[in-house]
Amino acid sequence: MNTSSPAPVPSTSTSHSRHGRYPRAESVEDFRHNLAAVDARMRAACARIGRDPASVRLLPVSKTIDEPHIRLAHAAGCRLLGENKVQEAHRKWEAMADLTDLRWSVIGHLQTNKAKLVARFAAEFQALDSLRVAEALDRRLQLEGRGLDVFVQVNTSGEASKYGLPEEEVAAFLRELPAFSALRVRGLMTLAVFSEDAERVRRCFVQLRELRDRLRDQAPAGIELHELSMGMSGDYEIAIEEGATVVRVGQAIFGARALPDSHFWPGEGSAA
Numbered sequence: 342m343n344t345s346s347p348a349p350v351p352s353t354s355t356s357h358s359r360h361g362r363y364p365r366a367e368s369v370e371d372f373r374h375n376l377a378a379v380d381a382r383m384r385a386a387c388a389r390i391g392r393d394p395a396s397v398r399l400l401p402v403s404k405t406i407d408e409p410h411i412r413l414a415h416a417a418g419c420r421l422l423g424e425n426k427v428q429e430a431h432r433k434w435e436a437m438a439d440l441t442d443l444r445w446s447v448i449g450h451l452q453t454n455k456a457k458l459v460a461r462f463a464a465e466f467q468a469l470d471s472l473r474v475a476e477a478l479d480r481r482l483q484l485e486g487r488g489l490d491v492f493v494q495v496n497t498s499g500e501a502s503k504y505g506l507p508e509e510e511v512a513a514f515l516r517e518l519p520a521f522s523a524l525r526v527r528g529l530m531t532l533a534v535f536s537e538d539a540e541r542v543r544r545c546f547v548q549l550r551e552l553r554d555r556l557r558d559q560a561p562a563g564i565e566l567h568e569l570s571m572g573m574s575g576d577y578e579i580a581i582e583e584g585a586t587v588v589r590v591g592q593a594i595f596g597a598r599a600l601p602d603s604h605f606w607p608g609e610g611s612a613a
Contacts, residue, residue: 546571
């Protein structure tokens with residue numbers, strides 16, 4: 342009989358109390374400093390649970406950040422940036438077309454009439470939660486002659502104001518996705534509850550990981566569930582402890598944003 346005790350859960354706290362207080366990065370050196378600080382915390386989180394730091398990808402989130410500051414971030418090493426409003430991201434893509442190695446990940450809710458923009462420029466879409474959007478994206482991508490990496494968004498907090506599929510609908514949704522050949526399903530994404538209660542936050546991440554583990558072996562052919570995109574500036578360390586392979590970090594890299602969270606995300610789960 343195996344009598345070993347389960348591994349203790351780390352007591353990592355959130356840093357949501359710092360939300361809105363991060364100093365604005367104004368130089369390449371500022372960005373390098375902030376990126377190094379985030380990387381150090383990511384590595385420490387991996388070390389606490391024995392993970393390889395190379396198994397976690399940092400996605401810097403540049404929503405509301407202007408072109409000059411994005412160019413500074415690019416000079417500091419950022420090559421894939423997350424944006425949550427499609428038209429804003431598309432404008433930036435056009436304005437910075439000279440940065441040929443800069444790619445864009447759309448991480449916010451998508452209306453079907455904006456699918457043509459995403460199909461034109463995005464390298465990744467992390468908020469797939471409806472067949473109507475899947476169909477619109479696939480049709481536009483076929484016309485563009487390209488494919489797109491996508492994540493299925495799951496509502497793990499149970500907040501009615503949040504986008505994302507309820508957990509119980511994800512399996513059926515995945516079974517429909519092989520019909521859309523231009524969509525390369527890579528994994529699942531969630532927004533945790535925006536709370537100082539670290540255990541409430543952690544439960545959202547545990548729920549996504551356990552859902553992925555249950556569904557991975559029964560996923561249709563061609564549907565990959567290797568990736569878990571979860572965790573933002575205030576809670577990415579907890580997300581890493583619970584299996585995140587992508588963390589979406591904005592303010593800890595770029596600095597505090599002037600606009601309120603409600604401009605970007607519904608409900609509590611708002612910071613990045």
